Structures are given as structure tokens and as C-alpha cells.
Amino acid sequence: FDGDVYPNEPMSRHTTYRIGGPARFFVRVNSVGALTGLVDVCATEGVPWVAVGRGSNVLVADGGFAGVVVALGRDFRTTRFEDGRFLAGAGASLSSVVQDAFRRNLGGFEFAVGTPGTIGGALRMNAGSRDEWISSRVVTVTTYRPGRGLMRLRGDDIAWGYRTSSFAPDEVILECELAAEEADPFVVRDKMEANLARRQQSQPLSEPTCGSVFKNPEGASVGRLIDELGLKGTACGGACISPLHGNFIVNRGGATAADVRTLMDHVRARVQEAHGIDLAYEVRL
Template structure:
């Protein structure tokens, strides 16, 4: 693995920031995780393309992350390069008709929701309070079983390493609960959202209702990755975990949230090993009780 060569080739490049031995706990909502060999911020498409080309040439494993809101990083960290999107990928623009909003993949989803409100555009109210970036939200089709971001996506632009930019129109992507047919080996660069004009007061009221529901039913303020498991068809994971008597189950500094059992929270002293242990215990108990193999939403890095 040509880690030294990759570091040398990328250090000092335009629109590229390279940090060695960066603690990934600083970059995840779990506030957990060891060091990455390299942490690279790419502020432009050119910088991203060059970075991926260098890493591939030097056979350095790499992964792209947003704000780490659904990511669990091992205590030992990640032997490779973690790449994140910077300035050029945080833009917003509105078309001439005032209904189509384009956002860079590195922009915060919260900013996108507020941009829509500011411009009197409806369709993203359900996403208020969901953490992370636009790119991450589009990649995982963030939302609930009833409302998800893919329903308002018109276009997606991606980068396919070794091939270049790709464009996907609405009819070329199939969206489902926590899924889409966007290729997993491509990096989302930006997305375009087709929204409906509405009164700002009406939009704000829907956002407030949605946020109030989240605050009432989720452990807001606790370090977590959000929902740990996907809901099986016609079942609630939270209800099943609660029925198994696992609310409040603890290992070290980790706890199955007493507020919502599909949230596993860091009470301040958790390790990644603690979180993984709780996830495995919940998974095993639900399978033994219901015969259902739960599918994790959380992504694991460095395990």
C-alpha cells in the first residue's frame, strides 16, 4: 500500500486538504472512532477526481463520508483514506421558475430544508431534524416508510471513479424505503429537487409538527447514529426490540434508548466495541424471538 506516496502526491494540491492520523470520532454523530491513516477534504470536483485516482494508483483503500450521521467507526480506526466533500459541493441554486432547487452533496440536509422554507417551496418538511448531508440523504433515500427524499428528486449527478461524471434523471432511479438503484460505487456530487410553491407559514407549521414528533419519540440530544435497523415490512423494529425487554439494555457506555428502542445511544463513555456488542445482542434476540433477520442501517467502518 503506497500510503507515503499518496500522501506526498496529494499534499499541497489545489483544493485538497490532507491530514494524517485524524481521529474519526470528530467526524461521526456517535462521537466514536479511532484514527484514519489519511483524512482528505476535496473542495472541488477536480480535486476529488485527482484524489481518487492517486489513491487507486497507490492501492490505498478509501471511503467517502458526509457528516458521519449513520456511521460507526472501529476503535482501531480505518487503515486507509477517508474522503469528504468541501466548499464546491456545498452550493445551492434555484431555477428561473422558482420550483427546482439544486444542492451540492456536501451541503447539510438541514440547510436544504431551510432553503426550501425561505423560498416558499414545499416537499421537504418531513426531513426537518434529519442530520447529515444532501449526498448521504440521497444515497440512502433518507426519510420514513411513508415519506422519503427520493420522491422529490428530479436529477442526480454522480462521479464514477475511472469513468467520470454520470447523470441520472428521475425515471432512471427506483426509490424505495431506505434504498435506491443508484450505483453503490459512485459518489453523489449534487441533486436537484422539484418542489411545490406554498405559503411559508403552512410550510413552517408542517416542519414544526414534524420536529415536535421527532423530539417526542426520539432521543434528541444523545449521541447516536439514528435508527440502527431498518423496519421489516409491516413491522416496527422499535416495538419488537421493546417487546423483547431490551429498552435500557446497557454495555459499558452504550444503552438501548428508553425513548425509542431502535436508537442505541452513547452516554458519553462508549467505545465502538460496546456499540457493536449491543447491536449484535439486539439482532440475535430479535431473531430468536421473531425469526426475523434485522438489516442494519448503520454503516461499519474499520471492523
């Protein structure tokens, strides 16, 4: 088997939140063959399984996951540049593409500077800023789905939305082609620096978080709503609503998933009460 198997692996080691109970099996697959073999067996045997990237947009329960967590290793981590496009493995980091584009005098990825996570994760959730998304760069995506096999999709044939995509829950993203365009490196650098400076100022980037907790409701900023309700700084156990940005809940050390859930429930109830808005989760629970 071309991979590594870790039984009862704490997911707190594999999430940016540093939270999460054990996965029954955490398996790092290093090749497409290992991945397809593993998920096919899980699917036919009825074993719950889930693919993860860098764990930067998930809150794993304290009880862990009673199944197989699949992480993408070696062969999925490469990126190449060919004919004006990046060919990126789903397990490569988004930031490696952002930096590589800059080095090659290419533009189009400045919005993603400082965004953690893998290419696969970024595609599944259509990562981006408020109004620029990774989907606008996608030429093709190769996926695998047990029972359906390998598929090569054109970016235009995928339904993309604000932090959503039309990939099936059991469809694993393997790699993609991303379009880049020639750009003035000084302009690219200025955009990257401005984006990063703005985020460093307004988001707790160096603390363990899952990024934004909720999606912005139509026409509103959930961070501002939470701020206006005076909820920043509210704590529960080791978790705290960031004093820097209302839509971030940080792990100040030893936070449990239950601590974070308590704060999430509190925020949702307060926003519902004050504005009649039912907040949708941006983080995957």
C-alpha cells in the same frame, strides 16, 4: 491540491456518534478537480477509500479505517435556487435545503425536518420518514466514478428503495437538482413543527447516535419490537439502548464501537429468538 489532508485523524471527530478510530488519511476536497484526482489515484494504486458526509449514519470501527476518507468541502457545500429547483452540492446539509424551502414558500421537504446529514448522504441512503423519502424530490444527480468519469442521472433512472439506492459503492455523489412546489407557508410550518415535535418526543435527538440502527421489517416497527422485549435501557460500556426509542443506541460518553456492536448483536439475537426475524442494519458499518 485544493483541499486539506489530515493524517491519522480520529473519525470520532467526524461522526455524530462521536465514535471511531483513526482514518489513515482524512482528506477534505474543495473542488471537483481535487476530488476526481484523489479518488482516481486511490483507485489506480489500490488504496481503500470511502466518501463520507456528516457521518450521521455510520458506525466506524475502533480500529479506524486503513485508507483515505474523503469529505466534501467548499465547492460542494453550496445550494442555489433556480427555475423551481434547488441545485444542492452533495456536501450541503439536508437541513439547509429544508429551511431554504420554507423561507421561499415552497413545500415537499417537511418530512426531513430535523434529519441530520448531508445531501449526498441523504441521497445514497434515500433518507426519509417511514413513508416519505428524499428520492421523490430528485430530478437529476451528478456523480463521479473512477474509470467511468462524470455522470448525470435522472432521478427516474435510479433504483430507489427503503433506505437504499442504486449508486455504486465507488460512485461519489457530487450534486443534485431537487424539485420543490409552491405551498402555503402556514401549512408547511405546521407540518414541520408537527414532525419535529413528534421526533423530539420519541427520539433522542440531542444525544450522540447514528439515528435508527435497524431497518423496519416489512409490516413491523423494530423500535416497538425492542421495546416489547424489555430491552430499552440495556447498557454495555458507554453505549445504551435509548430509553426513549428502542431502535436508537446512544453514546452516553466514551462508548466504543465494540460496545455498540455488542448491543446490536444482543438485540438481533433476541429479536431472532422471539420473532424469527433477521434484522437488517440501517446504519452503515
